[in-house]
Amino acid sequence: MNVEEVRALADRLRTEVAKAVTGQAQTVDLMLTALVSGGHILLEGPPGTAKTLLAQCFARALDLGFGRIQFTPDLMPGDILGANVFNFQTGAFALTRGPIFCEFLLADEVNRTPPKTQAALLEAMQERVVTLDGKPHALSPRFTVVATQNPIEQQGVYPLPEAQLDRFLFKQTLPYPTEGEERAIVARHGLRAGSPDPAALGVETVADAAALAAAAEAVSQVRLADEVVNYVVALVRATRESPDIEAGASPRAAAMLALAARGRAALEGRDYAIPDDAKALVLPALRHRVILSPSAEIEGRSVDDALRALIERVEAPR
Numbered sequence: 654m655n656v657e658e659v660r661a662l663a664d665r666l667r668t669e670v671a672k673a674v675t676g677q678a679q680t681v682d683l684m685l686t687a688l689v690s691g692g693h694i695l696l697e698g699p700p701g702t703a704k705t706l707l708a709q710c711f712a713r714a715l716d717l718g719f720g721r722i723q724f725t726p727d728l729m730p731g732d733i734l735g736a737n738v739f740n741f742q743t744g745a746f747a748l749t750r751g752p753i754f755c756e757f758l759l760a761d762e763v764n765r766t767p768p769k770t771q772a773a774l775l776e777a778m779q780e781r782v783v784t785l786d787g788k789p790h791a792l793s794p795r796f797t798v799v800a801t802q803n804p805i806e807q808q809g810v811y812p813l814p815e816a817q818l819d820r821f822l823f824k825q826t827l828p829y830p831t832e833g834e835e836r837a838i839v840a841r842h843g844l845r846a847g848s849p850d851p852a853a854l855g856v857e858t859v860a861d862a863a864a865l866a867a868a869a870e871a872v873s874q875v876r877l878a879d880e881v882v883n884y885v886v887a888l889v890r891a892t893r894e895s896p897d898i899e900a901g902a903s904p905r906a907a908a909m910l911a912l913a914a915r916g917r918a919a920l921e922g923r924d925y926a927i928p929d930d931a932k933a934l935v936l937p938a939l940r941h942r943v944i945l946s947p948s949a950e951i952e953g954r955s956v957d958d959a960l961r962a963l964i965e966r967v968e969a970p971r
Contacts, residue, residue: 654867656875659689660922662868665859669714673854674703675841676834683823683937684711684799686916689868692822692909693778693798695763695813695941702827704801705761710851712757715865716858717795720755724766726809730773737786748785753777756793760800764810771817774798778820795865822909823934824941826957868919875915876925880970884928885911887967888935892943897959900944910938928969935964 654662663685670681680696684707687694696704705721712719722733735751752758753774763771777783781792800821803810818824830838842849860868885907893901914930921930940956949959 654871656871656919656924657922659868659871659919662860662864663920666714669856669859670710672856673710673849673851674707675837676830677703677707680707680825680827682920683825686913686920687822688797689872689919690822690912690916691869693820695821695824696799696801696827697804697824698827699804702829704827705759706849708759708799710856713851713856714858715860717757718755719757720752721759721761722752723761724763726766728766728770730770733773734783734785753783754792756795758798760798762803763800764802764813767811768814771813775817775820795862818941819905821941822913823937825937872916872919874924875918877911877915878925881914881926881928881931882911884970885931888931891963891967892939895959895963897946897949897954898943899946902939902942906939906942910934913938932964932969936960
């Protein structure tokens with residue numbers, strides 16, 4: 654698959670998801686970029702903004718084995734990973750696989766569970782391996798986590814640890830729809846009973862495992878020129894020097910931003926990344942990897958405000 658075919662795949666995916674989800678085009682692009690780049694994505698937004706439906710449509714359109722975990726305060730790591738259970742008939746232990754053994758995992762309301770259970774995802778997200786009783790169990794090479802969370806200011810939530818956040822390639826904030834989009838949502842779903850079903854809404858499969866593997870290979874061939882590398886490094890280093898940011902982004906964040914820029918280039922049909930690819934992804938790639946300074950918080954500024962100011966200060970190569 655070449656990058657033109659990757660762009661065509663992205664167009665088909667957008668068309669299929671749009672049959673069920675109104676708006677959220679940028680989120681669909683970020684989810685596909687994360688998938689072909691081998692990353693994961695965190696979706697944050699208030700309830701009712703189609704986070705779960707978006708993940709279901711995405712999995713169906715790409716023919717991915719779908720798994721879902723509803724995170725709750727009493728959820729235990731074994732409920733996610735599974736366990737070795739003794740079989741009295743055979744006299745041996747047998748692995749009972751948890752819902753994490755899938756290709757596309759929806760971790761719904763991931764911040765509703767304590768950090769101990771959140772941490773059960775760390776190894777799987779980083780290495781695509783689950784270790785149970787000292788024995789590693791490989792996950793699918795396409796294993797991707799789409800986690801959703803409610804805004805942290807709501808009651809009954811636990812902040813995600815920094816180590817957990819760093820495993821996500823992107824953090825996307827889903828806003829409420831525009832008035833026109835909301836009218837279209839009500840017209841489309843207002844007469845349906847129960848939860849929307851992607852299949853019933855006409856979402857069809859547009860790719861298989863071989864196509865996704867070929868798309869990932871095409872992304873790996875996207876060229877990253879020195880000027881783009883220098884620009885990414887300058888952006889990330891600027892987060893450590895900004896007075897509005899207490900803790901800046903790590904070298905791993907710079908590598909992930911460069912990887913995401915290559916994915917975005919492929920989705921646009923280019924076999925080379927340009928500075929605008931990195932610039933467009935600064936917010937979703939870095940907003941969860943930096944910590945706002947207390948003085949900026951007191952003045953009412955947000956992490957996104959600090960990152961936008963940083964983008965303005967760091968000159969992009971021409």
